[in-house]
Amino acid sequence: MSTQVISLVSIGAHPTSGRPRRAEQDARAVELGLQLAGNDLQVLHAGDVAEPALRAYLGMGLDELHVLDNPEGADALPALTDYLRDAGAQVVLTGSQAETGEGSGMLPFLLAENLGWPLVVGLAQVESIDNGVALVLQALPRGQRRRLKVRLPFLATVDNAAPKPRQSAYGPARRGALHAEEVEVVDDTLLAVATLQPAKPRPKRLKVIKAKSGADRMKAATAKASGGGGQVLKGVSPEAGAEAILKLLVEEGVVR
Amino acid sequence: MSDIIRRDPRAEWIARNRLHPLHAAMQPVQHSWMGPNGVIRKNVHGIGFIGPNGIKRIDRSGAQQGGASKRTAAVEVQLPLHQVPQPAFHICVVPDMVGGRLSSQDRDLLGLAHQLAGSEGAVLAVVFGEHKESAFATAGVDRLLVLDGEEFSGYAPEQRVQGLRAVDNQFHPRHWLLPDSRTGGGELGRRFAAALGERPATRVWQVKGEACIGRAGAGLQDLARPLARLILASAECAEPVSETRHEALPVELSTSVARSLSRIEDLGAVAVDPGAIPMAEAEFIFSGGNGVKDWALFHQTAAALGATEGASRVAVDDGFMARDRQVGASGTWVTARVYVAVGISGAIQHLQGIGACDKVVAINLDPGCDMIKRADLSVIGDSAAILQALIAAVEAYRNEAKRDAA
Numbered sequence: 049m050s051t052q053v054i055s056l057v058s059i060g061a062h063p064t065s066g067r068p069r070r071a072e073q074d075a076r077a078v079e080l081g082l083q084l085a086g087n088d089l090q091v092l093h094a095g096d097v098a099e100p101a102l103r104a105y106l107g108m109g110l111d112e113l114h115v116l117d118n119p120e121g122a123d124a125l126p127a128l129t130d131y132l133r134d135a136g137a138q139v140v141l142t143g144s145q146a147e148t149g150e151g152s153g154m155l156p157f158l159l160a161e162n163l164g165w166p167l168v169v170g171l172a173q174v175e176s177i178d179n180g181v182a183l184v185l186q187a188l189p190r191g192q193r194r195r196l197k198v199r200l201p202f203l204a205t206v207d208n209a210a211p212k213p214r215q216s217a218y219g220p221a222r223r224g225a226l227h228a229e230e231v232e233v234v235d236d237t238l239l240a241v242a243t244l245q246p247a248k249p250r251p252k253r254l255k256v257i258k259a260k261s262g263a264d265r266m267k268a269a270t271a272k273a274s275g276g277g278g279q280v281l282k283g284v285s286p287e288a289g290a291e292a293i294l295k296l297l298v299e300e301g302v303v304r
Numbered sequence: 305m306s307d308i309i310r311r312d313p314r315a316e317w318i319a320r321n322r323l324h325p326l327h328a329a330m331q332p333v334q335h336s337w338m339g340p341n342g343v344i345r346k347n348v349h350g351i352g353f354i355g356p357n358g359i360k361r362i363d364r365s366g367a368q369q370g371g372a373s374k375r376t377a378a379v380e381v382q383l384p385l386h387q388v389p390q391p392a393f394h395i396c397v398v399p400d401m402v403g404g405r406l407s408s409q410d411r412d413l414l415g416l417a418h419q420l421a422g423s424e425g426a427v428l429a430v431v432f433g434e435h436k437e438s439a440f441a442t443a444g445v446d447r448l449l450v451l452d453g454e455e456f457s458g459y460a461p462e463q464r465v466q467g468l469r470a471v472d473n474q475f476h477p478r479h480w481l482l483p484d485s486r487t488g489g490g491e492l493g494r495r496f497a498a499a500l501g502e503r504p505a506t507r508v509w510q511v512k513g514e515a516c517i518g519r520a521g522a523g524l525q526d527l528a529r530p531l532a533r534l535i536l537a538s539a540e541c542a543e544p545v546s547e548t549r550h551e552a553l554p555v556e557l558s559t560s561v562a563r564s565l566s567r568i569e570d571l572g573a574v575a576v577d578p579g580a581i582p583m584a585e586a587e588f589i590f591s592g593g594n595g596v597k598d599w600a601l602f603h604q605t606a607a608a609l610g611a612t613e614g615a616s617r618v619a620v621d622d623g624f625m626a627r628d629r630q631v632g633a634s635g636t637w638v639t640a641r642v643y644v645a646v647g648i649s650g651a652i653q654h655l656q657g658i659g660a661c662d663k664v665v666a667i668n669l670d671p672g673c674d675m676i677k678r679a680d681l682s683v684i685g686d687s688a689a690i691l692q693a694l695i696a697a698v699e700a701y702r703n704e705a706k707r708d709a710a
Contacts, residue, residue: 066524147522152506153490157498166462166567169491185574186459189486191581194459195571202567238503242529244520250509253540258547260325278664282671282684289683290693293644293665294701296681300403300663302588302642303609303698304573 051177051200053085054137056128056155057093057113059101060147070104073143075213077206078108081141082214084174090114092131094124097228106224107216113224116231121239125155127231129162138201139182141171150238153205160203168196171204173211320365386548388446391426396477397445398468399429400489403641403662404436406443409483409539414444416511416535416542417481421446425478428555430471432456432464440552444545447555455563459570463563465495470561472500484508484536493536505532509541578612583629586612589640589661591631593654594618595647595669598688602646605691608698614638616648632657647687650675667691 055078060071081089091105094116106113116127132140145153160167172187175195182202186194187209259265281289297303319330339345352362395417399410406414417427426446431437433456440448451467471477482493484507497504508518511531519538520527578586590606591614592599606613615625617632631638633653643661648654650666650673658664658678666679667687676682683690 061522061524063522063524149521150506150527151519151521152494152504154494154497154504154506157494161498167495168568169461170486183571188573190585190587191576192587193574193576195574196459197569197571199567238529242527244525244527247519247524247526248517250540278676278678278680278682280671280676280682280684284683284685286685286689286693287697289667289685289690290697292681293667293683293690293694294697296663296665297588297609297642297644298701300642302611303701 050085050088051138052088052090052136053081053139053141054090054092054132054135055081056140056142057091057102057105058143058146058148059093059095059099068099068101070101070213070216071143071147072213073145073206073208073210075105075108075216076208076210077141077143078105078110079211079213080171080174080206081139082109083211084139084177087111090135090137092116092128094118094127094231096120097226102226103221103224104216106226107218107221108214109217109220110224113226115226115228117228118231118233121236123234123236125158125162126234128155129159130231131229132159132163139174139177140165140201140203142203142205144170144205144207149244150242156203156205163203166198166202168198168202168204170209171206172209316365383442383547383549386446386550388421388424388426388551391446392424393421393426394428394447394475394477395421395425395479395481396471396475397427397429397481398489398492399431400483400485400487401431401435401437402487404434405662406437406439407483407485407487408544409485409489411443411544412539412541413481413483413537415544416537417479418444418545419511419542420479420481427550428471428475428477429552430468432467441550442545444548444550445552446550448552449555449557451557451561453561455561458572459568460566461492461495462566462568463561464492465499466564467561468492468496469499470557470559474558478533479531480534482534482536484538490536493534497534500534502534503532504534504536505529506536508535508537511535511537511542575610578606578610581612583612583614583631583636583638586638586640588612588642588644589614589631589638590644590646591615591648592619592625592646593648594622595649595667595687596624598691599624601688601691605695608695609644611644612640614643616645616651616654645675645679646691648675649673650678 057074057078058071060069062069078091091110092114093102095118097115097117102113116131118124118127142156145151156167168184168186170187171184172193173185175183175185180200182198182200184196184198186196187207188194257265257268259268281292315330318324318326321327336344336346352360355361397413397417400407414427421427427444428447428449429445430449432451455463456467483489493504505516505518508516510517514531515528516531517526517528588611590609590611592602593616596602613629614631615629617630619625620627620630631654633656635657637657639660641662643658644665646667649670655678664679666675666682667690668675668684671684
């Protein structure tokens with residue numbers, strides 16, 4: 049028996065043109081879901097069913113896609129919570145943050161809180177699922193991985209460490225079916241007080257030299273990188289030197 | 305440094321010149337204390353010297369004051385102490401503490417916290433587990449709360465949220481500030497926000513008055529919104545504290561933290577192929593240069609340590625390492641936390657490339673080279689012998705760890 053997996057998808061925006069497309073991380077969530085559940089994967093979207101970019105997900109080899117019909121500016125959380133509570137899924141995959149709108153990345157956290165499920169952040173790979181327990185690899189910064197044991201059902205977000213999504217093909221994208229479902233519309237309260245504006249380039253931080261005297265300023269402008277306070281072991285045996293180096297490496301936690 | 309007392313005309317000049325900013329630092333230490341009637345007393349007999357005729361002389365030319373003290377080029381300037389004896393409110397900061405130390409984003413965040421705290425509020429830093437940081441005072445921490453314990457060690461986000469909730473109940477901070485980073489702060493902040501039911505302001509890069517601006521979506525848009533109680537701030541959100549010293553008074557929780565049933569169990573780090581990690585983001589780099597003669601031994605040591613390999617330009621030019629392994633101005637600018645340089649003398653282009661590294665270890669024959677000046681730990685000696693000893697030491701260390709576990 050394969051586990052029941054649901055991937056949540058959203059509409060992305062091209063980084064340069066801003067044109068609607070499949071969202072990068074959500075496509076990875078679909079890819080991971082396809083690897084886990086094959087054809088049993090369910091894909092769910094809360095938003096406008098008429099959006100043509102949704103078909104790009106169908107082009108990844110899906111037969112159908114469920115849409116909870118929400119207008120723009122509505123809060124997707126209540127509809128998704130209600131749907132997932134009754135869907136009986138064991139693994140729910142999402143991207144880390146949306147490419148349009150607020151993009152706060154809070155949705156998976158709020159869903160997990162509402163459903164009372166554990167949440168794995170930055171899922172890279174699912175190693176095994178049996179007896180209601182999953183062994184997963186979590187992606188850490190600097191290319192590191194951590195193994196976690198988590199009880200089903202759980203929610204997981206994927207980021208760029210997850211497997212690359214397969215290409216979207218045109219034929220399947222046309223043939224796939226979109227099933228829309230009417231849900232209650234709840235307005236997002238944030239949009240009443242916040243405004244979206246084109247992103248301003250952030251000012252580059254200036255290197256301010258707080259020297260009190262001209263000599264100090266001159267030194268700050270011309271000096272080479274200097275530690276000065278470093279410990280120098282001279283005339284020690286190689287073994288003693290190696291011991292000192294190893295001690296530092298173990299203290300820093302890079303040698304395990 | 306030699307013990308010969310040298311005259312320093314510049315120091316003498318500063319000691320004479322009462323308008324110079326360093327004038328106070330150049331004065332001889334004058335012994336003063338609080339008298340029984342609450343009046344500051346000074347020992348005026350302490351200054352001056354007895355002249356050749358047995359008469360006391362006070363030399364105000366500066367020669368005695370400035371010159372007699374040993375030359376110290378860098379005068380340690382004591383920053384003014386910022387005190388908040390009775391905080392009207394708290395601003396809570398949860399720094400990431402990567403490697404047990406404050407990162408630059410943590411410092412920016414503390415700067416932002418001070419901007420929000422003004423003169424009445426106190427900045428409370430909440431630190432989980434053990435730390436190695438000794439500069440909380442100059443980074444701008446007024447109160448320091450260390451949540452130490454077995455339950456917070458390792459990857460325990462749910463337990464940490466419980467800890468933060470306990471802090472929230474006790475101090476009722478006006479704002480919570482967390483770094484919106486991939487090293488833990490972003491995740492912890494969002495979990496905490498979901499647990500509190502607060503809507504956080506995420507990826508904030510500017511706070512002005514009662515409004516803040518954060519990046520939205522995929523970075524094509526900004527979201528301007530009223531200041532939230534919980535703020536997840538991105539790097540360089542504010543200037544770090546640099547002009548004041550703070551108390552960093554330890555505080556404690558009055559209640560014990562509720563234990564949460566852990567639904568996620570941490571099984572520890574997984575060994576990844578260090579060669580597959582991109583150089584720019586590798587955490588631990590083992591780099592070789594012109595001084596390495598035995599390259600097979602070098603590769604063996606890197607494998608034994610589990611480090612990503614790097615090289616200086618000379619080693620790459622000579623064909624011992626691939627071009628994409630070059631560290632420095634014309635290669636990769638690395639951000640490793642620990643950088644081990646074997647037989648690298650430290651050309652300025654190379655030192656630029658490792659500017660962002662935290663700890664540098666140098667193994668070199670020449671005790672006067674620039675790399676030794678940059679390094680936190682240097683071992684002077686033949687690299688081949690030291691590398692062999694290092695392999696043996698690592699193996700002994702791993703065996704011991706295995707025996708302890710068994």
